[in-house]
Every structure is written in C-alpha cells, then in structure tokens.
Amino acid sequence: MEAAETKKKKYKPKKRQFRLTTGDCVFNIINYTVFFIFTIICIFPFWYLFINTISDNQLVRVGAIKFIPQGIHFKNYMALKNVGDLGKSLIVSLSRTVIGTALMVMASALTGYLVTQKEMWKRSFWYRFIVITMYFNAGLIPWFLTMSMLGLTNNFMAYIIPSIVQPYNIILVKTYIESIPNELEESAKIDGAGYFTIFRKIIWPLCKPILATIAIFGAVGHWNSFTDSLMLMPNAPHLQTIQHKLYIYLQQSSNLAAIMKSSSGGAISSGMQAELLNAKTIKYTISTVTIIPIVMVYPFMQKYFEKGIMLGAVKG
Structure with a gap:
C-alpha cells in the first residue's frame, strides 16, 4: 500500500531560488524604464494619428486632441x-x-x-x-x-x-x-x-x-x-x-x-x-x-x- 501511494505522488523538483542584489534591482528598474519610454516614443506617432482620425473634427482643427480621443466617430473613414x-x-x-x-x-x-x-x-x-x-x-x-x-x-x-x-x-x-x-x-x-x-x-x-x-x-x-x-x-x-x-x-x-x-x-x-x-x-x-x-x-x-x-x- 505504501509503495502504491508513493507512486501516485508526483515528483516535484525543487525550484532554484536566485537572490537579486541591490545592483541587479536598480539595473532592472532602469532597464525596464528605458525600454518602456522607448516603446511609448515609437508607438505614440501612430496612436496620435489614429485618435485624430476618430475624434471630433472641430477639436482636431484647434489641436485639442493629444492623448485621448474625444467625440469618437468613423465618418472620416x-x-x-x-x-x-x-x-x-x-x-x-x-x-x-x-x-x-x-x-x-x-x-x-x-x-x-x-x-x-x-x-x-x-x-x-x-x-x-x-x-x-x-x-x-x-x-x-x-x-x-x-x-x-x-x-x-x-x-x-x-x-x-x-x-x-x-x-x-x-x-x-x-x-x-x-x-x-x-x-x-x-x-x-x-x-x-x-x-x-x-x-x-x-x-x-x-x-x-x-x-x-x-x-x-x-x-x-x-x-x-x-x-x-x-x-x-x-x-x-x-x-x-x-x-x-x-x-x-x-x-x-x-x-x-x-x-x-x-x-x-x-x-x-x-x-x-x-x-x-x-x-x-x-x-x-x-x-x-x-x-x-x-x-x-x-x-x-x-x-x-x-x-x-x-x-x-x-x-x-
């Protein structure tokens, strides 16, 4: 009985734990921050172009659309x-x-x-x-x-x-x-x-x-x-x-x-x-x-x- 119970138990390997030093944490924060900012810089021109096509045309004319679309419509398309x-x-x-x-x-x-x-x-x-x-x-x-x-x-x-x-x-x-x-x-x-x-x-x-x-x-x-x-x-x-x-x-x-x-x-x-x-x-x-x-x-x-x-x- 004991042998059968041990067979039913699945072997779970121990997870290896890695300790991050203070320098590693600082590097990761800086690294992720730089890549996040770079991603935003690359994506924003496309986003700005898109939100101006679906926003209220009067707001687009005065340059009021910056980050969030307003008065959404698809008449331009x-x-x-x-x-x-x-x-x-x-x-x-x-x-x-x-x-x-x-x-x-x-x-x-x-x-x-x-x-x-x-x-x-x-x-x-x-x-x-x-x-x-x-x-x-x-x-x-x-x-x-x-x-x-x-x-x-x-x-x-x-x-x-x-x-x-x-x-x-x-x-x-x-x-x-x-x-x-x-x-x-x-x-x-x-x-x-x-x-x-x-x-x-x-x-x-x-x-x-x-x-x-x-x-x-x-x-x-x-x-x-x-x-x-x-x-x-x-x-x-x-x-x-x-x-x-x-x-x-x-x-x-x-x-x-x-x-x-x-x-x-x-x-x-x-x-x-x-x-x-x-x-x-x-x-x-x-x-x-x-x-x-x-x-x-x-x-x-x-x-x-x-x-x-x-x-x-x-x-x-």
Missing part, C-alpha cells in the same frame, strides 16, 4: 470612398508589394546560393560584378531615360523588374549560407541530390530567418515607394500607387489652403474652415490606412527572428 480611385491604387500597391517582394526573395536566395558554389564558372567575377553595382549610380535622369527606352513607362512591370535583383540582399543571403555547415550539402550530394534539390530541400528551409528579414525590408520599400509611380506613370492613373494618390491629395489640399487664404486676405470664413478641416482629417485618415497593411506583416515575420540561426542539425 467612410469619406474615403469619395477619394477617386483609392480602391484601385490600393490594389496596385498590394500587387506590387506581394509580387515584387516574392520575386526579390527568390532571386536573392537563388543567387546567394549559386555564388557560394565553388563549381560555378567565374564565381568570383560574377559576385564582384554584383557587389560593384552598389557603389555606382548614374542618377535619376539616366534612370528615367533607361526605363523609357525599355518601354517601362506606364507599365506595371516598372514596379517589379528593377527591384528583383538587390545586391545587398544577395550579400546577406550569401553570408548566411556560408555559415551553414558544409556537411549538410555533402551528405545530400552523396545521396544523389543535385544543386536545385539541395537548394529547395536544405538551403531554403534553413534560410528562413534571413529571407524573412529581406522580405520585410522589400515589402516596406515597395509599399512606401511613390517616386517611380510619380515619374513613370503620368498617363496611367489606373497604375498609380496609393502613396502616389496620397501625395496628389496632399498637394491639392495644400494648394487649396493657400488659395483660400490668399483670396480672403488671410481671413478664413467658417465655410472655408470646414473645407480645410475636411482635407486635414482626410489626410490623417489616408495616412492611417496606408500604414495598417505593412504593420500587419511584422507579427507573421517576427517568429523567424526568434528561431535562431540554425533550424536543423548536422547529419552524423
């Missing part, structure tokens, strides 16, 4: 449907972000793997040729002329093709692959695997952390870019990105404010204030909407940063 072609520009931005980022990641991964293979013909030359392009830039006008001669004006592929090959990302992937033990590739070659099989089944899964990193950078770059849309899509409004539309709207709002002030001799009537107020809140609202999609990417990519460098083990 409903008014976005009056901004012309905003839905089409959103689809264009999403399309270029998804397609451009996916092609860039695949090209960077494959090129980074190929330049690590000693069997590659003129491997050092091609790698140096890729790297040297980082240090030379002809300028904006030659870039525009080149894009025009290639027929990439008023063409959606102008968003995709120039961004596929990114030398810096290739360098990151190459350096990462070189940190993977050679035994993994050698064991696969012994089993009869070819280069592309090794890349697909070994290199690609192990490179997820670095690929997630360059994917985030690429997605942010695609989503926030509007210079190429501004210069290359003058006659194709249906291909203009949402950032381009926001830029146009900001310019129109600024010009409207300047015209109203000049025509009224500096005195703005209540009707003019309402028009300017609407433009201001809509600018805040559009800015908030353009931020949301790219912010949603980070939670899904963050897990790859926490897995460490190696995701597998060396075959014995």
Whole structure:
C-alpha cells in the first residue's frame, strides 16, 4: 500500500531560488524604464494619428486632441470612398508589394546560393560584378531615360523588374549560407541530390530567418515607394500607387489652403474652415490606412527572428 501511494505522488523538483542584489534591482528598474519610454516614443506617432482620425473634427482643427480621443466617430473613414480611385491604387500597391517582394526573395536566395558554389564558372567575377553595382549610380535622369527606352513607362512591370535583383540582399543571403555547415550539402550530394534539390530541400528551409528579414525590408520599400509611380506613370492613373494618390491629395489640399487664404486676405470664413478641416482629417485618415497593411506583416515575420540561426542539425 505504501509503495502504491508513493507512486501516485508526483515528483516535484525543487525550484532554484536566485537572490537579486541591490545592483541587479536598480539595473532592472532602469532597464525596464528605458525600454518602456522607448516603446511609448515609437508607438505614440501612430496612436496620435489614429485618435485624430476618430475624434471630433472641430477639436482636431484647434489641436485639442493629444492623448485621448474625444467625440469618437468613423465618418472620416467612410469619406474615403469619395477619394477617386483609392480602391484601385490600393490594389496596385498590394500587387506590387506581394509580387515584387516574392520575386526579390527568390532571386536573392537563388543567387546567394549559386555564388557560394565553388563549381560555378567565374564565381568570383560574377559576385564582384554584383557587389560593384552598389557603389555606382548614374542618377535619376539616366534612370528615367533607361526605363523609357525599355518601354517601362506606364507599365506595371516598372514596379517589379528593377527591384528583383538587390545586391545587398544577395550579400546577406550569401553570408548566411556560408555559415551553414558544409556537411549538410555533402551528405545530400552523396545521396544523389543535385544543386536545385539541395537548394529547395536544405538551403531554403534553413534560410528562413534571413529571407524573412529581406522580405520585410522589400515589402516596406515597395509599399512606401511613390517616386517611380510619380515619374513613370503620368498617363496611367489606373497604375498609380496609393502613396502616389496620397501625395496628389496632399498637394491639392495644400494648394487649396493657400488659395483660400490668399483670396480672403488671410481671413478664413467658417465655410472655408470646414473645407480645410475636411482635407486635414482626410489626410490623417489616408495616412492611417496606408500604414495598417505593412504593420500587419511584422507579427507573421517576427517568429523567424526568434528561431535562431540554425533550424536543423548536422547529419552524423
């Protein structure tokens, strides 16, 4: 009976107790305080932008909204449907972000793997040729002329093709692959695997952390870019990105404010204030909407940063 009772009792290991010294407590307090303040500083601009889009428009005009929203409403978001072609520009931005980022990641991964293979013909030359392009830039006008001669004006592929090959990302992937033990590739070659099989089944899964990193950078770059849309899509409004539309709207709002002030001799009537107020809140609202999609990417990519460098083990 006693033996049966002892079996029923679960073994509970003793918890190890660590005593914190006064210096450790002071360090922890300072450390948490600094990180808390830094977090607030990073989050507050987004919070300030958001609360001004859902607060009473009159309070927004006089600058009364600082930390807490007042007179909450969502009319500003409903008014976005009056901004012309905003839905089409959103689809264009999403399309270029998804397609451009996916092609860039695949090209960077494959090129980074190929330049690590000693069997590659003129491997050092091609790698140096890729790297040297980082240090030379002809300028904006030659870039525009080149894009025009290639027929990439008023063409959606102008968003995709120039961004596929990114030398810096290739360098990151190459350096990462070189940190993977050679035994993994050698064991696969012994089993009869070819280069592309090794890349697909070994290199690609192990490179997820670095690929997630360059994917985030690429997605942010695609989503926030509007210079190429501004210069290359003058006659194709249906291909203009949402950032381009926001830029146009900001310019129109600024010009409207300047015209109203000049025509009224500096005195703005209540009707003019309402028009300017609407433009201001809509600018805040559009800015908030353009931020949301790219912010949603980070939670899904963050897990790859926490897995460490190696995701597998060396075959014995």
